[in-house]
Amino acid sequence: MTTPNLRDLGGTPTTEGAALRSGRLLRSALPFPDDHAPDGTPWPPAVVVDLRSSPEVEQHRTLRGPRFVNLPLLSQLRPDTHLDGTLVALYRALLEAAPDMLVDLVRTVADEPGAVLIHCAAGKDRTGISVALLLRLVGVDRDVVMDDYLATNAHIEQIDARLRALPGNEHRDALPKEYFHVVPDALEAVLDVWDEHRGGVHGWLTAAGAEGDLADRLSRSLLVNGSGTV
DSSP, X not given: OBOTTOEEOTTOBOTTSOEEOTTTEEEESOOOTTOBOOTTSOXXXXXXXXXXXXXXXXXXXXXXXXXXXXXOGGGGSOTTOOXXXXXXXXXXXXXXXXXXXXXXXXXXHHTOOXXXXXXXXXXXXXXXXXXXXXXXXXXXXXXXXXXXXXXXGGGHHHHHHHHHTSTTOGGGGGSOGGGGSOOHHHHHHHHHHHHHSTTHHHHHHHHTTOOTTHHHHHHHHHEEOTTSOO
16 A cells, blocks of 8 residues: 655755755655555655654554654643644644754754655644745745645545544544644745744744754755756
């Protein structure tokens, strides 16, 4: 079975005429150990970055790859964090609570020469924020980032079927209904935070604790120019 919502971001263009290398940055919903990928997709990837919280990771056996990195974004939310049941509130809260983990994510991708798969449960929210950050840092236009986020709409039924079949996921029925949809306003809110920060998304990354050359390392690692060279 192919992992739901799996896609290679290779070929995604930047505003400067470069593009992401094929086979370097993958995103998906929850990958099972016996899943396969379309021909030409590096599988298993060199690094699997799992954005789920520890209880989720412990409960369900998933694809690990040669190297496994767990960055539990939701675990950084304070117990008194006010969420109003909207994804806008959740995305903003995650951005405020877990900037250090997002910097760790950027480092992981920047310093890995092989394929990196980023996933959470649906591959939509935690993964959506994380991939959007990577794309904006290397110069992908905001509208293109949004198009990639919206591409998950085509996979919602397969994602839901996979997650509902897992034991221990009965709590999904108690979650706000909006959490099961792709909500453009939620990602727009995150993109606004980065664009409005002093220095833009690069300024936000530095303020979050990144070393000065991290964004450049990420670009050198992920991008080829129009002629197919670095």
